[in-house]
Structure formats: C-alpha cells, structure tokens
Amino acid sequence: MVEAGLQAGQLLTLIVIALALGMDAFSLGVGIGLKGIRLLDVLKLSAIIALFHVMMPLMGIFTGKYVGTLLGGVATSAGGALLLLLGGHMIYSSLRGDAVPSINHRSAWGMLLFALSVSIDSFSVGLSLGMFAVDMLLAVLLFGLAGGVMSISGLLIGRRVSSSLGGYGEAVGGVILLTFGLLILF
Template structure:
C-alpha cells in the first residue's frame, strides 16, 4: 500500500510533535540523571514515561474528538492556540528550570509514577489538539510512546555523563517546535 501526500504530511507532523513532547522528558531526564541514577531505575522510568506518553495523548484525543463534533468551525484555531500555549509553557519552564527543581525521588513507585505523569501532562494537551484535527490515533500513540520512552532514557543516561549546560536547551527547542507548528495551523 502506497501512502498519499496527506498521509506523509500527517506522519511528519506527528513525528515532530512527538519529538517536541519527548524533549520535555529528555531535558528533565538530564536533570535527574545528573544527580545520579542507577541503570535499572533509568530503564524503569523510561518505560513508565513511554507508557504515559501513550495513554495521555489517547485520553486527550478522545476528549478532542468529542469537542470537535461541537466546535468544528473553530477547531483549527483552538488546536493551533493550544500548541502555541504548550510551546510557550515549555519555554517558560526551560527558563525557570534552574530555579525550580524537578521531582527527583525515583527510588519509590510513587516517585516514578508522579515524575512520569508530570512529564507526560503536555502529551494530554497535545492529544486534545490532535483529536480536534482527527489525527490517526494508533500512529499518534505509537510515536508519542516510543519517542517519550527513548528520549527520557537518552536524557537520563546522558545526564549521568554531562554537566548542567545542556539541560534547559532540550525543553526550549521542544517549545519552539510547538510554537512553530501552532503558528502554522493559525496562519
């Protein structure tokens, strides 16, 4: 089966959004990894983040599709606005990262759970936006889950090796990608 141009466009757009969402997990992973984390903890945290990066967009997409039935005319504007809001929020947190610490208690189940949920909340909002646009659900879940897991793991492992100079840049790049995509939808 050969893909059409719109299908390729959707794949590339979802891939870029998945990378942007994964940047948050990557940058926070670096911060946590710099404070020292065991390899088995890094793997467990990465898998948990991947799980929540799969579930959160699904929940958001379901809500977005229901809302999309009622607000079809303004769905594109709302979706673009949400992406811009998420991007600005990520830039804000990248700037404040040095001041406010991230959840670092990854030795307990609840610590891992709360860290993974907090890192994945942006994916819920992105899923809401994608639900308004009626994006492919399975493709979104797979891309978000894998990218969240891989980027969180890469951040945790990289954080074990490098200094604090890279931490905030990953989240800032992700925020700029979301702002650019949001502007694309609005213009």
C-alpha cells in the same frame, strides 16, 4: 498519488510532534541523570514516561473538543509549573545538602510525578489531534516511542556527565529543569 502524499505528510507531522513532546522527557532525563541513576531505574523511569506519553494523548482525545479549548493552555502551564517546582526543589536540596529530602526518582510516587510533569503537554496535543482525521494508534505509539527513547537518552547522558560534575550534578540538573519550566510558561 495524492493519498500517498497526504499519508507521508501526516507521518512526518506526527514524527515532528512526537520529537517535540519528547524534548521535555529528554531534559528531565538529563536533570535526573545528573543526580546519578542506576541503569535499572533508567529503564523503569523511561518505560513509565513512554506509557504516560501514550496515555495522556489518548485521554486528551477522549476528553473532547469543548474541554480541549478550556484546558489546552492549562495543561501546558501545569507541566511548566511542575518542572519549575521540581527544578527549584533540586537546586534547593543540593544547596542545603542532606538537611532537605529530595524527591526520590526511585520511588513509585517520584517516577509518576516526573512522568506526569513531562507528559502533561501530550494531553493538550491529544485534544487537538482528536479534532482531525489522524491515525490515532500511530500517533500515540510514536509519542510513546519518542518519549521513551528521548528519556533514556537524557538519563544516560546525564548519568555520564554526573561523574565529572561531582556534587554539583543535582544543582545543574535542577537548573536545567527550571529553565525548561520557564520556557514552557513564557
């Protein structure tokens, strides 16, 4: 009876952590969706984000306890800084028009950069989870599922809203990313 209660508690905890980690993917999705995105790109970007939400905690788990105490806060700060840079760049390029090339979310480099920016905090969570007796396979699969589903949701919501915002979509998306970056850093 006690064992079943512990397993249910662990599952609930992992689901809450997965949803919290997926919120960055959701916000990024809304921001990129506001720029306008094709359905095929929604699937590709969400798959890469889901993969990063599996790989980053695994890397964190294998990195070890000592490095975790040193890099835990750095990983979160780096994720916030990347969101700030991406959001600021989106705002700047929307105000400047075609004179400034923006980060292309369709390119392999752009997708990797976006996926890394929302998945880097999963690394520090992996460091923490590696110190406890947690079902790692279940944890990383939940993280990947939540990251993928929440990024799809954000991308589709942003895509739908972008048609009503017109040319301001990229600026609004940039403000959203900038805000989440600030929230992570402060």
